[in-house]
Amino acid sequence: MKGVIFFSALLVAVFSQKIFVGDQVLRIATKDVEQITLLKDLEELEHLELDFWKGPTHPDFPTDVHVPFASLQAVKVFLESNNIQYSIMIENLQSIVEEEKIQISRSRSTEQMRNTNSFNYASYHTLDEIYSWMDMLVSEQSNLVSKIHIGSTFENRPIYVLKFSTGGTKRPAIWIDTGIHSREWVTQASGIWMAKKIATDYGKDAFITSILNEMDIFIEIVTNPDGFYFTHTKNRMWRKTRSTNSGSSCVGVDPNRNWDAGFGGAGASSNPCSETYRGPRANSESEVKSIVDFVKSHGNFKAFISIHSYSQMLLYPYGYTKTPVADQQELDNLAKKAIDALSTLYGTSYRYGSIINTIYQASGGTIDWTYNQGIKYSYTFELRDTGRYGFILPANQIIPTAQETWLAIKTIMEHTYNNPY
Amino acid sequence: MRWTLWIVLGLFPLVDGHPTLKTDQNSLETADAALNHQNGSLNSVLHLDDMEKAALETTRDDPAFPMKELNTSHYPATRAAKVAQHYLNYHHGSPSKWFMVHAIKKASSEDIPEVGKKYHIQFSVQEQATKEIVGNCTAEILFRQTEVQSAPEVNCTCDDLLKIKTSDADHALYHHIKHQPEPMAGMDIPDSQGNIPKEMEPLWYLGGIGASFIMWQQSNESTLYNMAHVHSVKQLNSENDLLAFEYVVLLHDMVSQEIIHWHMQVAWNPTQGVKVTQCHLLPKGTMKQPSAEKHKI
Numbered sequence: 001m002k003g004v005i006f007f008s009a010l011l012v013a014v015f016s017q018k019i020f021v022g023d024q025v026l027r028i029a030t031k032d033v034e035q036i037t038l039l040k041d042l043e044e045l046e047h048l049e050l051d052f053w054k055g056p057t058h059p060d061f062p063t064d065v066h067v068p069f070a071s072l073q074a075v076k077v078f079l080e081s082n083n084i085q086y087s088i089m090i091e092n093l094q095s096i097v098e099e100e101k102i103q104i105s106r107s108r109s110t111e112q113m114r115n116t117n118s119f120n121y122a123s124y125h126t127l128d129e130i131y132s133w134m135d136m137l138v139s140e141q142s143n144l145v146s147k148i149h150i151g152s153t154f155e156n157r158p159i160y161v162l163k164f165s166t167g168g169t170k171r172p173a174i175w176i177d178t179g180i181h182s183r184e185w186v187t188q189a190s191g192i193w194m195a196k197k198i199a200t201d202y203g204k205d206a207f208i209t210s211i212l213n214e215m216d217i218f219i220e221i222v223t224n225p226d227g228f229y230f231t232h233t234k235n236r237m238w239r240k241t242r243s244t245n246s247g248s249s250c251v252g253v254d255p256n257r258n259w260d261a262g263f264g265g266a267g268a269s270s271n272p273c274s275e276t277y278r279g280p281r282a283n284s285e286s287e288v289k290s291i292v293d294f295v296k297s298h299g300n301f302k303a304f305i306s307i308h309s310y311s312q313m314l315l316y317p318y319g320y321t322k323t324p325v326a327d328q329q330e331l332d333n334l335a336k337k338a339i340d341a342l343s344t345l346y347g348t349s350y351r352y353g354s355i356i357n358t359i360y361q362a363s364g365g366t367i368d369w370t371y372n373q374g375i376k377y378s379y380t381f382e383l384r385d386t387g388r389y390g391f392i393l394p395a396n397q398i399i400p401t402a403q404e405t406w407l408a409i410k411t412i413m414e415h416t417y418n419n420p421y
Numbered sequence: 422m423r424w425t426l427w428i429v430l431g432l433f434p435l436v437d438g439h440p441t442l443k444t445d446q447n448s449l450e451t452a453d454a455a456l457n458h459q460n461g462s463l464n465s466v467l468h469l470d471d472m473e474k475a476a477l478e479t480t481r482d483d484p485a486f487p488m489k490e491l492n493t494s495h496y497p498a499t500r501a502a503k504v505a506q507h508y509l510n511y512h513h514g515s516p517s518k519w520f521m522v523h524a525i526k527k528a529s530s531e532d533i534p535e536v537g538k539k540y541h542i543q544f545s546v547q548e549q550a551t552k553e554i555v556g557n558c559t560a561e562i563l564f565r566q567t568e569v570q571s572a573p574e575v576n577c578t579c580d581d582l583l584k585i586k587t588s589d590a591d592h593a594l595y596h597h598i599k600h601q602p603e604p605m606a607g608m609d610i611p612d613s614q615g616n617i618p619k620e621m622e623p624l625w626y627l628g629g630i631g632a633s634f635i636m637w638q639q640s641n642e643s644t645l646y647n648m649a650h651v652h653s654v655k656q657l658n659s660e661n662d663l664l665a666f667e668y669v670v671l672l673h674d675m676v677s678q679e680i681i682h683w684h685m686q687v688a689w690n691p692t693q694g695v696k697v698t699q700c701h702l703l704p705k706g707t708m709k710q711p712s713a714e715k716h717k718i
Contacts, residue, residue: 055601055602055603057597057600057601057602058596058597058600060593061597123614124613124614231613232613236613236650237649237650237671237673237680239678254678273705274677274679275677275678275679275680276677276678311675349524351494351499352494353492353494353495357492357494357495357496358494358495358496359496359675360496360675360676386521386522387503387521387647387648388519388521388549388647389611389615390647390648390649390673391649391673392611392612392613392614392615392649392650393615394611394614394615394616394617395614395615395616396615397615
């Protein structure tokens with residue numbers, strides 16, 4: 001029995017490896033409809049085993065066909081005798097297949113074994129990849145970066161925050177979080193880029209070096225790990241946490257309606273099936289409670305930036321009430337400055353204002369709570385775009401988005417640094 | 422040049438977007454807006470009866486019902502402009518032409534007692550394929566105060582709409598699709614990472630234009646719709662010269678944050694434009710959710 005299995009496996013291996021040796025892909029340029037008809041006739045000849053990558057449709061469009069080695073001569077004779085022009089697009093298909101296999105395994109091992117310099121910042125990553133990357137960053141720059149475990153999710157995943165510090169004890173600090181709503185993938189991706197940017201720029205860039213000489217920066221990249229995992233495995237559009245709700249088959253709480261600021265008021269839903277379900281009580285979600293506990297026990301945060309997508313907006317409190325915050329004027333001026341800085345890079349335009357005026361009434365929101373805790377420079381970003389791609393922003397926009405957002409964040413950090421309170 | 426202009430204007434009446442719809446449960450009513458096209462502008466006749474007209478006349482000069490200037494950064498203007506975008510797309514979009522609001526320049530609103538609220542927006546739009554900006558658009562959007570959802574009524578004029586020339590691209594695409602041996606089909610556009618295969622792009626645009634009809638019909642002052650995803654598209658047989666497709670699209674409402682699934686049938690050819698011939702809302706949980714990442718490297 002074993003012998004049979006082994007032999008079959010060998011056969012399969014042999015066949016799957018040798019299947020395209022000598023095969024070619026021809027690009028055929030037809031000049032009129034008669035030639036198209038001839039190609040269609042050729043298509044009908046099953047014994048040739050032709051595989052049309054681009055079928056014969058119209059004289060203006062090329063026809064691409066994969067021709068097995070055995071049929072090559074017959075096909076070429078046919079084309080030449082009918083005066084049909086063609087060129088050899090791929091001389092030996094097998095070599096391409098092998099090259100691709102090598103590339104895939106190479107990139108796999110690259111991701112796992114190399115360093116944060118060869119990490120692909122222009123693509124979206126899984127939770128495991130991001131957690132591995134974090135460990136790599138910490139190990140590469142342990143003098144500057146450390147990883148803090150601030151709590152666990154509903155499904156028991158660890159929640160990590162990266163701390164950038166050059167020393168001191170509870171220095172005045174800046175907080176950045178991304179991915180609190182799991183489907184907003186450009187935010188976690190931007191968080192990764194910004195963390196790497198800070199680590200790279202310290203000691204080289206005057207601005208970030210001065211900031212870090214006196215302040216600490218904390219970045220929570222995957223603020224909703226359960227939700228994030230769900231967007232990778234089951235539902236790309238998942239927003240909330242993954243906690244179960246008693247008495248309902250619907251899962252999850254909106255982590256940006258679960259904070260203790262205006263909790264229970266208009267601007268959130270009491271229905272567990274809703275995308276803006278506030279939860280049974282404030283801080284019911286461990287993802288939220290972990291941050292609350294951390295911020296309270298730290299006691300010295302001076303700026304708090306929570307990052308979402310999409311809409312291209314920079315928002316300050318409040319969301320739960322129309323009453324303007326006491327620092328309305330200052331926050332408004334700073335927001336304008338920040339989005340002006342953002343637009344200098346790629347011309348991306350942002351709107352700005354309080355949450356309740358600019359987007360909608362929302363109660364139990366993050367920055368309403370942080371502001372009420374006395375963290376004056378509390379802002380929410382809504383990154384690219386304005387609805388063309390929405391949540392599913394192409395990966396080639398990650399780095400431009402992160403770069404321009406970084407300019408706005410630096411503006412806020414600079415103002416915080418220059419205006420201690 | 423003049424000739425071209427006259428011919429083009431003469432042909433406009435052919436570009437007519439009367440959608441005919443099956444009235445299913447949860448499907449949309451036949452839109453009964455009459456459309457007049459002049460110089461690239463689109464007008465829908467506001468359905469005011471005599472009493473309403475009188476009320477409207479009164480409000481124009483009555484300080485008791487003034488025009489309220491709106492902050493262009495705030496959501497009332499944003500939501501109204503988005504409605505105008507949907508309207509513009511449905512009547513002028515194609516698989517090669519898709520508009521997004523670019524900037525709102527000026528906005529105001531007026532309450533019309535017993536009728537609803539009318540917004541006046543001056544804005545620019547950007548065409549997504551050519552990246553061209555059409556600078557001077559004005560729109561009037563009337564949201565009626567009704568018990569049941571009713572489509573906002575829109576008047577929309579853009580000065581330079583004709584400068585966006587996609588007729589060649591549309592015709593080439595039409596012929597390409599017409600002569601494919603197999604009906605076209607696609608799923609998950611874009612994929613999780615935001616990628617769209619080149620050959621699927623026109624079907625993504627077409628989905629967006631068809632979805633614009635639904636989004637226009639479903640809009641009110643408390644919604645802000647965008648098409649989030651094309652779950653599936655399948656070319657249907659069509660006996661006439663229209664291409665026909667069956668779509669399932671995901672729409673995102675920014676205000677409620679909900680994702681809703683709509684099934685729609687869309688017909689298109691370059692001269693007649695896009696028509697949604699059938700559509701209905703799919704109950705939550707009917708469809709498998711958008712696929713997660715397929716390539717786990």
